[in-house]
Amino acid sequence: MTTVAPPTVRVKKGSTTSSGGRSGAVAWMVLPALFMFIAFGIIPLLGVLFLSFTQWNGIGEIRPAGFDSWRAVLSDPGLPHALWVTFLIMALSWLVQTPLSILIGVFLAAHKRYRGLLAVLYFIPLLLSSAAIAITYKFLLDPNFGLGPGLGSDLLTQDWLGNGTLALGVVIFVVSWQFIPFHSLIYQGGVRQIPLSMYEAAEIDGAGRVRKFFSITLPQLKYTIITSSTLMVVGSLTFFDLIFVLTAGGPGDATRVLALDMYQTGFRANLMGPASAIAVILVLVGLVLALLLRRLGGGSSGDSQLEGA
Amino acid sequence: MERRTISRRNLLSLGIGAGAAAALAACGSDGPSGGGEANTGGGSGGGASYWFLTGQPGEGIRSNTVKRWNDAHADKKIAQTTFQNDAYKTKIKTALGAGQAPTIIWGWGGGGLKSWVEAGQVEDLTSWFSENAAVKDRLFPSSFGAATVDGKIYAMPAETVAPIVLFYNKDAFAKIGAQPPQSWGEIMALVPRFNAEKIAPFSLGGQSLWTNMMWLEFLYDRIGGSEVFQAVFDGQKDAWNNPASIQALTEMQKLIKANGFNKGFASVTADSNADQALLYTGRAAMMLHGTWTYGGMKADGGDFVSGGKLGWMNFPPVEGGKGDPSNTVGNPGQYLAISAKATAAEKDVAKAFFKEAVLSDAENKEWIESGSVPIVKGTESAIGASKDAEFLKFVYETASKAKVFQQSWDQALSPTAAEALLDNIGKLFQLDITPQQFAQNMNQVIGK
Numbered sequence: 001m002t003t004v005a006p007p008t009v010r011v012k013k014g015s016t017t018s019s020g021g022r023s024g025a026v027a028w029m030v031l032p033a034l035f036m037f038i039a040f041g042i043i044p045l046l047g048v049l050f051l052s053f054t055q056w057n058g059i060g061e062i063r064p065a066g067f068d069s070w071r072a073v074l075s076d077p078g079l080p081h082a083l084w085v086t087f088l089i090m091a092l093s094w095l096v097q098t099p100l101s102i103l104i105g106v107f108l109a110a111h112k113r114y115r116g117l118l119a120v121l122y123f124i125p126l127l128l129s130s131a132a133i134a135i136t137y138k139f140l141l142d143p144n145f146g147l148g149p150g151l152g153s154d155l156l157t158q159d160w161l162g163n164g165t166l167a168l169g170v171v172i173f174v175v176s177w178q179f180i181p182f183h184s185l186i187y188q189g190g191v192r193q194i195p196l197s198m199y200e201a202a203e204i205d206g207a208g209r210v211r212k213f214f215s216i217t218l219p220q221l222k223y224t225i226i227t228s229s230t231l232m233v234v235g236s237l238t239f240f241d242l243i244f245v246l247t248a249g250g251p252g253d254a255t256r257v258l259a260l261d262m263y264q265t266g267f268r269a270n271l272m273g274p275a276s277a278i279a280v281i282l283v284l285v286g287l288v289l290a291l292l293l294r295r296l297g298g299g300s301s302g303d304s305q306l307e308g309a
Numbered sequence: 310m311e312r313r314t315i316s317r318r319n320l321l322s323l324g325i326g327a328g329a330a331a332a333l334a335a336c337g338s339d340g341p342s343g344g345g346e347a348n349t350g351g352g353s354g355g356g357a358s359y360w361f362l363t364g365q366p367g368e369g370i371r372s373n374t375v376k377r378w379n380d381a382h383a384d385k386k387i388a389q390t391t392f393q394n395d396a397y398k399t400k401i402k403t404a405l406g407a408g409q410a411p412t413i414i415w416g417w418g419g420g421g422l423k424s425w426v427e428a429g430q431v432e433d434l435t436s437w438f439s440e441n442a443a444v445k446d447r448l449f450p451s452s453f454g455a456a457t458v459d460g461k462i463y464a465m466p467a468e469t470v471a472p473i474v475l476f477y478n479k480d481a482f483a484k485i486g487a488q489p490p491q492s493w494g495e496i497m498a499l500v501p502r503f504n505a506e507k508i509a510p511f512s513l514g515g516q517s518l519w520t521n522m523m524w525l526e527f528l529y530d531r532i533g534g535s536e537v538f539q540a541v542f543d544g545q546k547d548a549w550n551n552p553a554s555i556q557a558l559t560e561m562q563k564l565i566k567a568n569g570f571n572k573g574f575a576s577v578t579a580d581s582n583a584d585q586a587l588l589y590t591g592r593a594a595m596m597l598h599g600t601w602t603y604g605g606m607k608a609d610g611g612d613f614v615s616g617g618k619l620g621w622m623n624f625p626p627v628e629g630g631k632g633d634p635s636n637t638v639g640n641p642g643q644y645l646a647i648s649a650k651a652t653a654a655e656k657d658v659a660k661a662f663f664k665e666a667v668l669s670d671a672e673n674k675e676w677i678e679s680g681s682v683p684i685v686k687g688t689e690s691a692i693g694a695s696k697d698a699e700f701l702k703f704v705y706e707t708a709s710k711a712k713v714f715q716q717s718w719d720q721a722l723s724p725t726a727a728e729a730l731l732d733n734i735g736k737l738f739q740l741d742i743t744p745q746q747f748a749q750n751m752n753q754v755i756g757k
Contacts, residue, residue, distance in 0.1 A: 057724075059406040060428035138581075143573030144592065145583055161516065162575030164739070250516055251575040252739040253732070267399050269728035270424065 045283065051276035058270050069273035079278070081253060082261040083285075089172060089257060090236040096176045097183055097232055098225065104180065105187025106217060119188075126181040134245035137174050164254030167247050171255050174242060179235075183228045190224030191217060230293045237286050258282050356386040357412035357651070357658040360401065363391045366604065366679035367468070370672060371415075378666040385658045387413070395580075405430045410648040412655040413662070418455030418464055418644040419720040420727060425646065426458045432647040435461045437660060444664055449684045451714045452642035455721070464644035465663045469681035470708040471599045472639040473523045476606075477620045478613075481508050481594035489595075489620060493531070493560065493627040500567045503594050509571035511564075512593035514579035518731040519719055521738050523597055524564075526638040526718055527624040528557035534631040535713040542721060544756035549748035553631070558737065558744030560627070565738060575739065582609065589613040597624065599639055600704050603697070604680040621700065623707055637707055638715040642684045677701065682708065729754040 055065040073079055108119045125133070140147045141160035148156030161167050194217065202212050240259040243249065249256035249264065256264075258278060266275030361371050368391060379386045390411070392400055398421070404410045405425060414431065416422055425431045438445045444465075445453075452466035477489055485506055490496040496510075503510040514520045529537050533553025540548040548554075564570075571593055577583050585602050587593040589610030596602075607614040626634040645667065647659045666672070668685050676683040680697050682704045692701040708714065719727040733750050736742045742750070 057424060057428070058402050059425065059430055138578075141576065142581070142583060143576050144571065144587055159573035159576055162573045162577075248516065250518075250735050252736040252741045254739075264728060264732075267402070268724065270402075270724040 048276045048279045048283075051272055052274075052280050054273050054276075056272040058267070058272050065273055069271075069277045073274045073277040073281070076274075078253065078256070078261060079281075082256055082258045082278075085168070085253075085255060086237060086257040086259075086285075088168065089175070089239065089255075090233055093172045093175045093179075093236055094229060094232050096172060097180055098229065100176070101180050101183035101228065102187050102218075102221065102225070104184040106191050106213070108184060108188045109191035122184060123181045125178050126185075128178075130178065130241040131245050133174060133178055134242050137170070138246055141170065161247050162251050164251055167251060167255050171239075171243055171246065174246065175236070175239065178242070179232070183232065186228050186231075187221065187224055190221050194220045226293060226296060230290060233289050233293065234286050237282060237289075258285070356388060357655045357662070358388045358390070359413040359415070359659075359662075360390050360392060360397070360404075360411045361415040362397055363393050366675075370675045370679065373675060374666050374669070374672050377669070377671060378662055382658075382661075385661070387658065387662060405648075408650055410650060412648055412651040413659050414646045414648060416464065416644045416646060417640070417720045418466075418642070419716050420723040421720060422456065422464055422644060422646060423458045424724060426463050430649055431463050432649050432651075432656060433461050433463060434465065434647070438462050441664060447685055447687075448668070449642070449686065449709065451708070451711075452684045454714075455641055455716045456644050464646040465667060466642040466684055467645050467667050468643040468683065469601075469676050470640065470642060470684050470704070471601050471681070472637040472704065472707050472711070472714070473526070473597060473599050473624075474637075474704075474707065475595060475597050475622050475624050476588060476602070477595040477622070478588055478591055478593070479618050479620050481591055482620075484508070489622055490625055492625050493528075493630075496569075496625070497564065497567065499594075500564070500569045504568055508591070509587065509593040510569050510595060511571070512584045512587040512596040513570040513574040514577045514581075514584035515570065515574035515738055516577055517579040518735050519717070520579050520584070520598070521734050522718055522731065523599075523638065524561060525557060525734065526715060527597070528560055528627065529554065530636050530638065530713070530715065531624065531627040531632040531634070532557045532560070532630040534633070535636055535715060538715065538718065541751075541755060546755065547748075547752050548755060549751040554748060555744045558747055561737065562740060562744065565740065575735075585609070589619070600700075601681065603700055607680060607697075621703060633712045635711050636713045636715065637711040639717060640720075641708075641714050641716055723757060725757045726754045 051062070052069050053064065053066060054062050055068065056062045104122060108115055108122070138161070139145075143149070143157060143159055143162070146157075148154075148158070158166055160170050198216050198220070199212055202216055207215065238259055239257060240263065243255055243257060243260055244263070247255045249260045259282065262275050262278040262282065265271050265278060359375060362368065372389065372391075375387050375389050397415075401410065401414060401416070405414075405428070410430065414425075416425075422431070448466050449470060452470065453462060456462050456464040456466055475489075481503070482489060485499075485502050485508075487499060487502060490499055500510045526538075533551060533556075537548075537551050537553050537557075540551065571577070571584075571587055579598075582602075582605055584593075584596060584598070585606050586609070588596045589606050603614070603619075606619060610619075613619055623634065623637060626632070645663065647656055651659070668683055673683045673685055673688060674691065677688065677691050677695050680700065682688070682692065682701055689702075689705065692698060692705055695701055715721075719731060722730060730751065733742065733747050737744075737747050
């Protein structure tokens with residue numbers, strides 16, 4: 001999981017000077033994490049890189065094959081298509097999730113009793129496994145025995161998973177439904193860090209609710225938005241279980257994302273070489289995106305957000 | 310991807326199990342696991358290990374066979390571990406690759422078995438079968454084709470024969486006053502008549518893709534004869550370009566465009582048995598499916614089967630086609646292979662198990678009771694005495710009288726070619742690609 005430094009608004013005035021001196025003494029604390037990262041992150045990655053230059057069916061012997069796998073993958077029209085579908089799901093699910101998560105997060109940040117109850121309800125999807133969610137939706141969306149025919153509603157009786165465009169929409173909807181609670185939680189935390197004095201000052205200046213939201217809450221949430229977006233964007237590259245169970249990449253290849261393409265190539269078609277090449281591409285895309293997002297907000301991460309507070 | 314050899318009863322619980330297991334398998338882990346009893350590592354205490362599929366009634370019958378063996382051979386116990394269908398295929402591949410396969414490997418034969426053979430992972434049983442001719446002679450000869458690679462036998466055929474047949478709902482035909490189709494032309498003529506009555510002409514669980522493939526298997530055979538696919542199987546260059554192949558694909562798309570299938574068929578999976586439900590609820594008139602669905606329709610369809618509303622027939626001929634109308638496609642059996650990595654003692658236990666316990670009289674009786682035909686000769690009288698005698702006789706005759714019993718394509722071909730096949734079938738049925746593009750895409754994986 002990519003980590004982006006959380007906003008530093010929590011730091012109390014006067015305590016900022018000590019942080020630099022303490023880092024030397026606690027450096028050893030990164031060792032366990034570093035060990036795990038090397039053992040389960042770097043080493044498998046090198047293994048995959050090695051496999052991408054070989055020919056292997058998963059059970060036989062591994063034969064070196066030079067650039068054959070790469071040539072096969074890069075010349076396959078399925079690759080740009082899978083990249084495009086991955087990008088579409090990434091962009092659209094971000095567009096759906098971010099505004100809704102911010103609104104729900106802001107709503108839940110206020111301390112009111114009934115909101116606590118609502119918060120519990122909102123977080124339920126977060127507790128369910130992707131496979132269970134996918135199977136449930138699959139039954140609900142069944143064109144013959146699902147929710148639509150059950151309620152006698154023509155609007156709900158669509159070929160949800162059998163029409164390419166609709167299936168893509170369903171995937172984005174289910175992904176959003178599943179992950180909005182998580183991101184709302186992040187935003188809720190972010191909103192609660194905003195000093196009340198800023199709102200009080202704005203009220204004195206005569207700002208209304210909407211104006212306060214756009215002039216104080218949103219700018220103050222800048223780093224929270226970057227954190228949450230990084231998680232969404234990088235996370236969406238690895239969507240597999242949900243799509244695998246819900247549509248299996250279908251209909252045709254309408255929802256065949258890169259991760260699914262990798263699995264089908266490796267474990268269904270027994271082509272571990274090309275599958276490893278796809279995996280390497282997946283890692284590169286993820287790295288580039290994470291770096292880009294970090295660049296977006298990272299440059300000024302040392303600046304105070306509390307100017308004027 | 311693979312034929313279901315079992316009838317599925319509980320729609321919801323099965324669906325959840327299936328998906329969860331598939332997702333778990335996708336995450337990948339090492340070594341044996343699952344809901345088996347006793348140890349799963351294999352080999353301890355002079356016994357052997359055996360992995361097979363979950364899902365009733367097959368799971369119960371397989372377990373009973375193991376139990377009978379274990380009761381009779383306390384010193385050579387077989388430890389069983391069970392897996393859900395789709396998860397199993399990935400699981401067994403990983404286990405073979407890691408050298409952790411069970412002694413006895415349950416499988417579908419054909420291209421999958423061939424890939425195990427080429428990797429040197431399974432035992433050659435040719436000499437064992439010639440020493441134990443009685444074991445071989447009591448089984449359907451047609452069942453050995455998918456167990457044979459380069460003239461050598463690598464697996465013991467087991468369990469049941471499951472041809473694909475055309476099921477129909479007699480009430481639906483009575484409603485429009487028509488007779489079951491005797492030719493492809495009659496099928497096409499029936500389509501608008503059923504649609505006018507708001508009955509789907511054919512039920513299809515199209516998201517599963519292998520369900521769509523059964524249609525192509527029959528159209529290829531009826532139009533061009535069994536040689537057309539044989540040429541693909543033999544690795545002939547551009548074999549999919551055969552005019553009969555293009556014609557079959559064109560006819561297929563004609564039926565799809567004429568709304569021959571239930572609306573939204575690409576949203577329906579066969580795992581959920583929704584395709585069977587469409588037929589027995591009368592919302593679809595016909596269904597091309599494996600004989601294993603009979604048990605499911607009997608269990609879930611109320612009085613649909615017991616009330617005599619279910620009809621069945623072999624796929625009808627296509628006008629002007631070259632194929633023999635007695636030909637059929639499907640599963641000629643299931644297959645038990647022995648891991649080459651097992652110890653000599655484990656292999657001996659496995660072979661003795663094949664000889665004494667697999668397809669024993671007690672097991673055969675259970676298969677027949679479940680509505681299936683075991684691949685053993687001379688069960689006519691047992692079949693005749695069963696409650697489903699009429700259907701079982703039809704299955705027995707379809708399987709035994711077929712000039713050619715073509716194994717399902719996705720199992721006959723190598724996993725690489727099978728994956729490409731299913732992928733392109735999905736696109737063909739979505740009308741995303743033309744017959745020519747389909748042939749072109751498939752020609753690229755011939756022999757791979």
